[in-house]
Amino acid sequence: MTEVKDFLVDKSALRLNRFASADAIPGEGQALLRLDRFALTSNNVTYAAIGEQFGYWKFFPAPAPNGRVPVWGFADVVESKCADVAVGERIWGYYPIATHLVVTPMRVNTRGFVDGAAHRVSLPPVYNQYERVAADPAYRREHEGHIALFRPLFVTGFLIDDFLDESGFFGARRVMLSSASSKTALGLAKCLKDRAGVEVIGLTSARNAEFVRKIGYYDRVVSYERLGELPNDQPALLVDMAGDAPLIDALAHRLGDAFVYNCMVGGTHWETGARATEGPPRTLFFAPDRIMKRNKDWGADGFAARYATAWSGFLDSTAGWLKIIEKSGEEAVSDAWRALLDGQARPEEGYVLRV
């Protein structure tokens, strides 16, 4: 029997949280994984903020009123009653913020397995996939912090860039990114910059504007308070990471007919609430759907090859600005969670944690 520590968050009051202990005993066909390194960014806050609506609380259920927030990271198999999964294997995947997770490996192959736990069967398959790092030729232990932080975020930017290109940028000559300082936006901005051909505009808060300017991925940076400085003589689209309704309304006023498309990606400004009333209709971009589509179109190897090229260019470019903050323990986790909820985390930093 192993003692498991779980970070429990009140689903309707995300600032109320605590650690709880429970015992874990893997049953026949199951394995116990010890979560060793996971990233915590606004993406995880969004999972919690829209958890009820989009089902993110369903992956790792907890007794009401609590939920377990999903994160991406690396874990080691510490106990196994599954013939095909060995103790000592290191596994990349989707975990709760906790010390451990019991999984029920199914469809096991050389690359990894699917967690076949009954409550996960109907959830989007991308989140149920666990990968053996030993089977990934691109894996490097020294890059684990970068991978934990960026893999789910950079793939999103990579896929949005591809989607916009496929759609002829909806006629836009300019692409505006809200929460331009977020890691997802930075990844997308880098892809767009490498593609060239459209002007890439970062929209951000005054306190993060200098960082966003310096990083050099954007052609132009405008703070939320200065939207009057935005050019409106060419069609522009928004890739919205902030989910901030008053901001969208203000953009619609400034751009008028030049605002041609609103791609809804995130909700970093999670407490703003309210729905935008102006501008083009919001169209949801959901990375897991696009991953499935491009895996079909390009094949798994074609996808991996394209992604690897984009990723290596981005990874190199982070050397000039990214500071990974590696910490462990309950206090480190709750402090990071609070900083993210309050918008106090610095954009040049990335939390990589262990309970």
Ligand SMILES: NC(=O)c1ccc[n+]([C@@H]2O[C@H](COP(=O)([O-])OP(=O)(O)OC[C@H]3O[C@@H](n4cnc5c(N)ncnc54)[C@H](OP(=O)(O)O)[C@@H]3O)[C@@H](O)[C@H]2O)c1
């Ligand atoms: N649709 C999809 O498939 C998909 C996939 C991946 C990510 N996403 C979404 O993309 C968004 C960005 O995620 P990320 O992990 O890249 O974010 P991140 O790097 O942690 O973003 C940090 C930035 O977000 C803004 N921010 C964060 N917390 C805030 C708060 N409490 N109040 C106000 N502003 C706050 C600030 O940017 P500014 O000052 O620049 O506003 C801050 O610099 C998330 O909402 C995530 O869920 C969606």
